[in-house]
Amino acid sequence: MDPSLIDWSRAQFALTAMYHWLFVPLTLGLGVIMGIMETIYVVRGDEYWKRLTQFWMKIFGVNFAVGVATGLILEFEFGTNWSNYSWLVGDIFGAPLAIEGIIAFFMESTFIAVMYFGWEKVSRRFHLASTWLTTLGATISAWWILVANAWMQYPVGMTFNPDTVRNEMTSLSSFFTVAFSPMAITKFFHTVMSGWLTGAVVVVGISAWYLLRRREERFARSSMLVGSIFGLVACGLVMLTGDTSGVIVGRTQPMKLAAFEGLEDGSEHAPLTIVGDMKIPNMLTILATHQWTGFVPGINDILNGGYKLPDSTTALSAEEKMSRGTIALEALTLYRSAKNKGETEKIEDLRTRLQENLPYFGYGHIRDKHDLIPPVGLLFWSFRIMVGLGSLFCLIFCLLVFLQYRKQLTRWPLLLHVAVWCIPLVYICSQAGWICAEVGRQPWAIQDLLPINAAVSALQSSSVRVTFFIFLVIFTLLLVAELRILFNVVKKGPQIDETTSPNT
């Protein structure tokens, strides 16, 4: 296998996924904020809030239009660049993605039309319902995509069929195991709440920009109030779901957690590293296990094995796992050969051997145990960027809510400047979160079952490289177009007659 093929295929997928992820969080977050604003409009019957909602719907529309369908390219890449992977997971991915396409996408696209075209055509309540249903559609869509992603991190609920060479969902209960695995639930809430945070930061940042220029002041203050309170709530939820996520990662992907912390050797009272030698004693143990005392394995422990797992069994070493993986690969090949030759007496024995070693199937493709370590430096810093920026947003939302309560918002222009700069920072934060999730899973395409070197299609590296650069050009052009349109919409402003209503 040409190593550059794997690198270019990964780079292309990462580029597409990261580009797609520029649009999704704002759709999720801004959708809720629009819903809140329109609810205020319907409850109060105040036209001012309608105009406010309409302005944010314009921003939502630009983001939606540029982002829509960019996720489809990922599905093309599955079939072309990752065909072995696609075949192996087809049954698992098929159901969530089909449901996503049928229910969520159609729901989203139907109600979005009412949302934009229906202001004067349908009743206020029906329009409000359409706005919320558009957001709900986008959120349900995110649910199914995240179910598929969570399954790659924590593959449960499937049965490997050596005849079809696929992971199959054999019953309704296995579907529910996939759809509601603890990893899927926490991933969904953490990701969607981070989208809410993105929406809040963008609303607050644009409002701060208006306040700094002393224009659209009433509009900016109203938007800032909704955005900052919503952002504060989102911050709390992101922290809560992030904490739960940490426990699940510690239990199911200990190497990822160890890499986040750059933890070489584990302990019963593992410290949390801030940066360098700044550590909080015992904090990693508390965060990863929710207990005062609990072993958090380091990279060396995971490679060498021998420590107690949460279920009281002893962790296998990497060599043992690789050896059992090799047995599983051989059993698969021999099983299929026996089946072809009609050697019925061997078939059951080989099937049993395969099933016994299946949890380590992917380790059969690992050449060196050190290949099991993901890029520690990238993960260490991505994790700190994500957590650090998330904490900064919390602090800023707290200050903004407090200053609005004291009616002193415009006395702190520096804070307003920081709020504007938080717009690019929230995207960096969001991308850093996905780097943690996806790079932390390396070398696995599917945790423990399929490493990326076995998942990739046998293509010409040069052709993957060419498409990478084609994407880079297309994505850059689209992004420039979006930003230009967005900046124009913001510069033009909401054009609200700020004297229309006293109810703010």
Place this chain on the structure above:
Amino acid sequence: MNILNAIFRFYVEGFRRMTLGRTLWVLVLLKLFVIFVILRLFFFRPAMQGMTIEEKQQHVAQRLGIPLDK
């Protein structure tokens, strides 16, 4: 039929009244053309296109069943 007619008119009037939406639709259609016509047809042919199901099974089994360094 009245309902269908009302829905049709709802969309027609909605599209007619668009301002910023026109630019966005141009962008969306251009993007969909690039994705579905150029990328899909010329750059993203499924790697196992043309194989029967049995051939796909055999192809993946061979690929996965043999350790890559051996």
